[in-house]
Every structure is written in C-alpha cells, then in structure tokens.
Amino acid sequence: MAMFNCPTCYKTIGELPKSGTLLVLCADCHFKYEVLRGRLIERTSVRVGGPNNDPIRRYVFRLDVPNRDADSVKFARQGIEEVQARPGDDVVIVHTMRGRHREEALAVHNLTTGDSFAINAPGRKSRATAEAWASPSVCSLAVGC
Numbered sequence: 001m002a003m004f005n006c007p008t009c010y011k012t013i014g015e016l017p018k019s020g021t022l023l024v025l026c027a028d029c030h031f032k033y034e035v036l037r038g039r040l041i042e043r044t045s046v047r048v049g050g051p052n053n054d055p056i057r058r059y060v061f062r063l064d065v066p067n068r069d070a071d072s073v074k075f076a077r078q079g080i081e082e083v084q085a086r087p088g089d090d091v092v093i094v095h096t097m098r099g100r101h102r103e104e105a106l107a108v109h110n111l112t113t114g115d116s117f118a119i120n121a122p123g124r125k126s127r128a129t130a131e132a133w134a135s136p137s138v139c140s141l142a143v144g145c
C-alpha cells in the first residue's frame with residue numbers, strides 16, 4: 001500500500017487511497033491536506049500569460065472517482081514543463097485545505113507514468129513572510145520537522 005507523506009515534513013501521515021479522497025491533518029506542521037486519487041477523464045491546459053520561457057498555464061483536470069460525480073480540479077502553474085497526463089492515467093492531486101475548502105493545489109502525481117509535478121509549496125504566501133525572518137528554529141525542508 002502506497003503511503004502519503006506530508007509535503008512539508010516528509011513524514012508519513014496517511015495511506016494513499018486506491019481511489020477517492022483522503023483528508024489528513026499533519027500533527028507537526030498543522031497543514032490539512034486533501035489527497036484526491038482517480039482516473040483521468042480529461043485534462044485541459046490553456047496558456048494565460050508569462051514569458052515564453054516561463055509560461056503560466058491554467059489547467060482543468062477531471063477525475064473519475066468511484067461512487068460520486070466526476071471531480072474537476074482547476075489550478076494554474078508556471079513553468080516551461082507542462083503537467084502531463086492522458087485519459088485513463090491514475091492521477092493523484094494534493095491540495096491544502098482551509099476548513100472544508102480547497103485552498104492551494106500543491107502537486108499532481110501521475111502514478112501511471114511515475115511523474116510528479118509540483119504546483120505550490122504549502123502556505124507559500126505565509127512562508128514568504130516567515131523566510132524573511134528566518135532563524136535556526138525554522139525547520140528546514142531538507143531535514144524535516
């Protein structure tokens with residue numbers, strides 16, 4: 001069984017569902033995550049700006065999730081590399097949650113191809129402030145918390 005690691009602490013905090021949704025709160029960093037896994041129905045990507053060597057694309061992923069309606073996930077991502085997935089691929093999309101709502105899309109993992117695409121770091125907006133005040137007590141991503 002594949003496990004889900006906290007994208008901030010790299011600690012194992014849950015079991016990756018075969019399909020469907022995992023909601024999990026990390027006891028260490030207190031971020032709440034939604035891990036959505038399903039078969040890709042459709043992926044669209046539209047370039048919405050950015051320079052040619054660092055374009056911004058807006059994506060819509062529609063996933064087939066058992067026992068409920070197809071789930072649409074929308075996010076924007078900047079980078080020359082496009083998030084790749086084909087219909088039928090086994091796809092995992094990770095979000096941070098604020099209450100019951102998706103806040104930021106963090107990553108797309110294509111389990112069929114083995115590719116992972118980072119979208120955002122958790123709490124990037126608040127972390128930018130924290131980094132400006134960086135001190136040794138701020139835990140490093142490399143070693144985990």
Ligand SMILES: [Zn+2]
Nearest residue numbers: 006009026029
């Ligand atoms: Zn964590």
